[in-house]
Amino acid sequence: MTYVFDFGAIAPYVPLFLKGIAITVELTVIGGVLGVGVGIACAWARSLGPRWLRPPVALYVELIRNTPFLIQLFFIFFGLPSLGISLGEMQAAILAMVINLGAYGCEIIRAGIEATPKGQFEAGASLAMTRLQTFFHVVLMPALQRIWPALSSQIVIVMFGSAVCSQIAVEDITFAANFIQSRTFRAFEVYIIATVLYLVLALILRQGMRSLAGLLFPRRRATR
Amino acid sequence: MSPFTTWDILRNLLFAAEWTILLSLVAFVGGGVLGLLVLFARTGRGKWGRRGAGLYIELVQGTPLLMQLFLCFFGLSLLGLNVPPWLAAGLSLTLWTSAFLAEIWRGCVEAIPRGQWEASSSLAMTYVEQMRHVVLPQAMRIAVPPTVGFSVQVVKGTALTSIIGFVELSKASTMITNATFQPFVVYGLAALIYFALCWPLSKSSQILERKLNVAHRNH
Numbered sequence: 001m002t003y004v005f006d007f008g009a010i011a012p013y014v015p016l017f018l019k020g021i022a023i024t025v026e027l028t029v030i031g032g033v034l035g036v037g038v039g040i041a042c043a044w045a046r047s048l049g050p051r052w053l054r055p056p057v058a059l060y061v062e063l064i065r066n067t068p069f070l071i072q073l074f075f076i077f078f079g080l081p082s083l084g085i086s087l088g089e090m091q092a093a094i095l096a097m098v099i100n101l102g103a104y105g106c107e108i109i110r111a112g113i114e115a116t117p118k119g120q121f122e123a124g125a126s127l128a129m130t131r132l133q134t135f136f137h138v139v140l141m142p143a144l145q146r147i148w149p150a151l152s153s154q155i156v157i158v159m160f161g162s163a164v165c166s167q168i169a170v171e172d173i174t175f176a177a178n179f180i181q182s183r184t185f186r187a188f189e190v191y192i193i194a195t196v197l198y199l200v201l202a203l204i205l206r207q208g209m210r211s212l213a214g215l216l217f218p219r220r221r222a223t224r
Numbered sequence: 225m226s227p228f229t230t231w232d233i234l235r236n237l238l239f240a241a242e243w244t245i246l247l248s249l250v251a252f253v254g255g256g257v258l259g260l261l262v263l264f265a266r267t268g269r270g271k272w273g274r275r276g277a278g279l280y281i282e283l284v285q286g287t288p289l290l291m292q293l294f295l296c297f298f299g300l301s302l303l304g305l306n307v308p309p310w311l312a313a314g315l316s317l318t319l320w321t322s323a324f325l326a327e328i329w330r331g332c333v334e335a336i337p338r339g340q341w342e343a344s345s346s347l348a349m350t351y352v353e354q355m356r357h358v359v360l361p362q363a364m365r366i367a368v369p370p371t372v373g374f375s376v377q378v379v380k381g382t383a384l385t386s387i388i389g390f391v392e393l394s395k396a397s398t399m400i401t402n403a404t405f406q407p408f409v410v411y412g413l414a415a416l417i418y419f420a421l422c423w424p425l426s427k428s429s430q431i432l433e434r435k436l437n438v439a440h441r442n443h
Binding site (some may be wrong): 065066067192197198 | 287288301302303304382384387392406410411414422423
């Protein structure tokens with residue numbers, strides 16, 4: 001049995017793929033920025049925050065890190081409406097990604113914070129800074145720089161995870177691929193194209209994170 | 225028609241969870257064996273073996289697992305092969321696991337001091353003998369915690385196979401939801417079952433890491 005590749009059959013559907021790319025990028029950028037924000041807040045709460053705040057944050061992190069993204073997404077999209085919280089598919093997808101990245105980001109960023117020399121907290125305190133000021137002005141940026149490669153990888157993983165959002169009818173790359181496949185029956189071509197698109201997006205995202213590191217941490221260039 | 229009680233839901237979910245466990249085991253064992261082969265190619269002396277294994281790892285780690293599943297499931301059937309969901313699920317998860325394990329283990333092999341390689345090659349050992357008798361026994365010690373940690377990713381990865389129609393915990397949740405209209409309860413219970421499977425693995429990975437005191441060895 002021989003299979004004849006015919007990528008031409010996909011040509012009429014290029015706009016669908018382009019729309020898919022736009023949605024995947026949108027999900028990744030919004031989810032990434034908000035998710036890292038949640039991650040920073042949780043990392044602060046878990047390592048420097050008030051003692052009563054630590055167990056609930058730890059529970060959140062452990063729950064999210066030990067359940068599949070698909071189940072989290074379905075729980076948010078299908079489960080929450082029975083509590084009266086009804087979200088559109090894009091909102092549900094972004095919320096799931098933020099919650100997911102927040103938990104993983106928390107652990108990564110916490111490692112960066114805990115590697116901060118004790119003297120830096122003491123130096124901050126001796127300059128009459130509050131604990132929160134010390135965190136924002138002294139500890140945070142070097143901590144982020146320390147764990148930047150790990151954080152970049154996690155955001156790439158979250159982008160791959162966004163492929164799952166096609167299951168709640170978010171029209172991302174995977175959704176486009178499934179749709180085109182069901183019209184043309186050109187499964188090999190369609191999924192190879194989609195896979196290459198993800199590969200290219202991952203490369204661009206990694207490079208973007210590297211450039212962002214250059215902007216965020218101008219004084220030291222150690223970060224890869 | 226008798227109504228579904230919460231107990232009925234849980235019972236059926238637990239039944240489906242057996243398939244999640246079975247698929248995880250197949251993927252982990254198969255991925256481990258294949259991963260070992262990839263590791264040998266990746267760290268071996270042959271230039272092409274190293275490049276090929278490196279490319280394989282890059283490709284698998286650089287694309288979503290869902291795409292690999294679709295390529296196995298829809299793609300292979302176009303070649304005239306009859307691919308049932310369980311085969312596509314097992315195959316793609318095995319390939320995915322092997323790439324990640326090979327890369328994790330490569331880090332462990334490279335953490336072994338160079339002197340060990342030099343000493344064993346001065347004893348006229350071949351590459352495979354060096355790995356078998358000198359390097360792997362030492363690398364295994366540092367490899368245990370991250371390998372156990374990665375098994376959590378495998379269990380969570382099996383959830384994606386529901387999308388190509390393999391009936392495991394996630395697919396069963398969707399089916400039961402469609403029958404009971406209680407997504408909150410069903411997906412909540414499913415999440416708890418996944419948690420019960422994964423959390424002991426995560427925790428034992430942390431404990432092993434502390435026990436083997438990996439961070440402070442060799443320094």
